[in-house]
Amino acid sequence: MHEWALAEAVIAAASQIAEKEGLKEVTEVKVRIGELQQIERDIFYFALRQLKPAKFEKSKFDVETEKGRLKCRACGKEWPFNKNKLDKDSAEAIHFIPEIAHTYIKCPKCGSPDFEIIEGRGVWLQSIKGVK
Amino acid sequence: MVDPRTAVINERMKEVARIIAVSSGKGGVGKSLMASTLALTLAKKGCKVGLFDLDFTSPSTHVILGIRDAKPKEDKGLVPAKVYGMEYMSIIHYSGDRATPLRGADFSNALIELLSITKWGKLDFLVIDMPPGIGDATLDLIRLIKNTEFIIVTTPSQLAFETVRKLASLLKELKIQIVGIVENMKMTSNKNVQQQTQKLGLDFLGTIPYDPEVEEAIGDADKLIETAFAKEVQQIALKI
Numbered sequence: 550m551h552e553w554a555l556a557e558a559v560i561a562a563a564s565q566i567a568e569k570e571g572l573k574e575v576t577e578v579k580v581r582i583g584e585l586q587q588i589e590r591d592i593f594y595f596a597l598r599q600l601k602p603a604k605f606e607k608s609k610f611d612v613e614t615e616k617g618r619l620k621c622r623a624c625g626k627e628w629p630f631n632k633n634k635l636d637k638d639s640a641e642a643i644h645f646i647p648e649i650a651h652t653y654i655k656c657p658k659c660g661s662p663d664f665e666i667i668e669g670r671g672v673w674l675q676s677i678k679g680v681k
Numbered sequence: 682m683v684d685p686r687t688a689v690i691n692e693r694m695k696e697v698a699r700i701i702a703v704s705s706g707k708g709g710v711g712k713s714l715m716a717s718t719l720a721l722t723l724a725k726k727g728c729k730v731g732l733f734d735l736d737f738t739s740p741s742t743h744v745i746l747g748i749r750d751a752k753p754k755e756d757k758g759l760v761p762a763k764v765y766g767m768e769y770m771s772i773i774h775y776s777g778d779r780a781t782p783l784r785g786a787d788f789s790n791a792l793i794e795l796l797s798i799t800k801w802g803k804l805d806f807l808v809i810d811m812p813p814g815i816g817d818a819t820l821d822l823i824r825l826i827k828n829t830e831f832i833i834v835t836t837p838s839q840l841a842f843e844t845v846r847k848l849a850s851l852l853k854e855l856k857i858q859i860v861g862i863v864e865n866m867k868m869t870s871n872k873n874v875q876q877q878t879q880k881l882g883l884d885f886l887g888t889i890p891y892d893p894e895v896e897e898a899i900g901d902a903d904k905l906i907e908t909a910f911a912k913e914v915q916q917i918a919l920k921i
Contacts, residue, residue, distance in 0.1 A: 551755055551758050554689070554798040554800070557758075558686045558688055561688040561689045562688035642775035646772065646775050647791075649772070649776055649781065651787065652775075652776045652781045653779075662782050670790065672684070672685060673683065674682065674685045
């Protein structure tokens with residue numbers, strides 16, 4: 550249920566932007582979530598709906614998932630993040646703190662834990678639209 | 682694109698009265714022992730205390746306090762584990778005893794994630810055990826939590842104090858509150874560190890003599906709090 554905490558962050562950041570841009574009403578919020586977050590989308594949508602302030606009453610929330618992609622800094626190998634290759638506890642640990650991937654995942658070519666999460670990490674507020 | 686997580690960090694900290702980072706320019710000076718013992722001391726005095734181990738790549742407060750199975754709970758975020766009457770958060774809840782090698786950007790991301798999802802609740806003190814130096818942890822903490830105060834730990838060694846001087850000068854330049862400097866592992870009676878602290882215009886919080894019994898108390902919080910080291914930390918706690 551830490552989806553709720555991330556949804557709170559999205560609402561807080563979107564509210565700040567709406568305030569700064571002088572929007573009276575927000576009509577659309579686009580969010581991108583990295584696959585490593587392993588967010589339960591239903592809970593996340595539910596939390597967004599429950600947390601939205603009056604200004605967001607008619608807002609559509611568009612949440613897109615970005616596939617995870619990793620690149621080894623030691624040998625250059627690129628590979629996709631695959632939750633199914635992890636046991637339940639490791640996947641759950643990465644769900645809470647995606648950087649914990651460096652604890653449980655190694656480069657499939659050279660075995661190094663020194664890789665970059667090139668795609669699929671984090672929660673990003675892509676855009677918000679509204680009426681001034 | 683905006684990272685929304687930072688927008689909620691101050692909200693998470695709004696009920697924390699004081700945030701005290703136990704820091705140093707060098708490793709091995711006793712920061713983690715100081716942070717753990719200070720948190721225990723404040724909790725035993727009846728304060729509401731949180732202890733956050735920010736040394737993600739080399740966490741040790743769980744070893745010092747003998748924390749094994751405690752886990753944060755999920756409740757619309759993460760509610761820290763409860764240990765010895767304190768709220769406790771460490772990366773070891775997720776990494777266990779495995780190595781977690783993190784480069785700077787990964788460290789920052791992990792820190793932002795934990796700060797944005799951890800619900801500390803109402804605290805009198807949040808004690809943070811910092812990794813050594815003036816790298817990502819120090820810069821991120823200053824950037825993300827505006828009212829952080831620092832306790833700086835040194836040993837009598839000029840090598841340690843030289844790095845402390847750099848840390849103190851950075852914090853002063855950035856107008857960050859420094860509670861004071863603690864001299865740990867003292868084995869002589871000279872007053873070099875005390876005098877140099879005063880020259881920096883900072884408060885000298887106290888001297889902690891080298892205590893060989895501390896090593897025996899590692900892993901046992903009840904034993905730790907009875908050591909001569911802890912008695913000195915209790916005196917320092919009165920000054921913060």
